[in-house]
Amino acid sequence: MNGTPAGRGRRLVLWRHGQTAWNLERRFQGTTDIPLTEVGVRQARRAARLLAALRPDAVIASDLQRARATAAELTEITGLAATHDAALRETYAGDWQGLTHEEILERYGEQYTAWKRGETVRRGGGELETEVADRAAPAVLAAADKLPDGGTLVVVSHGGTLRTTIGRLLGLPSHHWEGLGGLSNCCWSVLGEGARGWRLLEHNAGTLPEPVLGDDD
Template sequence: MAQARRAARLLAALKPHAIVASDLRRARDTAAELATVTGLKVTTHPALRETYAGEWQGLTHEEIAGRFGEQYAAWKRGEPVRRGGGELETEVADRAAPVVLDHAGRLPDGGTLVVVSHGGTIRTTIGRLLGLESRSWEALGGLTNCCWSVLGEGARGWRLLEHNAGSLPEPVLGDDD
């Protein structure tokens, strides 16, 4: 929660116009910290939930590799894999990216949308919005807890302006408390 409060103070400096979050508790609670600082309402959406990993759900990487060796290796190589019978990464992007685009489309010109979700969902959504091939999405890397990425619309589509921001030991946007 301390990480969420710190991130909220920093993100508030971006003067967001709207907040949309996964309906899962961890994301909702994180978004609520930003709502408290900005006075905005949080809209939740189940399409922003983390990737469903089927039988892999709740296991460590070591446990997954031990039980599902070849499937795990294929996934690490970037092959489309229904991890443990769960979702493909492209299916996660299929459900999450339209929600982000819908909410972004409701903003005033130059408006800022904050999306609070989960690492895998954020990575696949960014990959989809940038038009990257799904095999390349892993190159974006995961996000550290309560860090963020910044996308902007350019003349030829979405652009990644920052990734995994907020992990510096000292805030860079100002932290008047």
């Protein structure tokens, strides 16, 4: 699935929220509504100054406060109004939510190991990664469809949700999504529209994307 006609030259900037206390504690947040730390706010402010230079045309964000607060730093600079969408929330992970990494390994070790092997697992009885992509990717594509030719959409969301969305938009089989790697707090990935659909231009970036020059542009 990429759902994108060729030739419009649009760009997606998929931006993870800033740091939270649960990030520092390696505690699984999921859909729990955790605020940014002071460091997280500063991260968002710095990143927003960089991303504003890309002159985005629209901003959409998860409705959880860590994503809303991150997006607000960008909209304050750009004057854009963010659209908040529950479809962009982090993966719901049921009984895993609120547990540290060590507690998950202790209580749900077999389930965790199976997930890491690429098996289909409802972590903590929650959502499958494919179900997250089923809700998030269409929300991103719907917003992208409203962009002008050559326009840029900033999507402010969560690490797991962004990885599954990137995987879906690139047309990768779900068992390969883990290969994309994670996004650091307030870093982003960039997808550009090519002749055959979306392609990954930047991943886990923290500086402004540079144009590709040379034989493979």
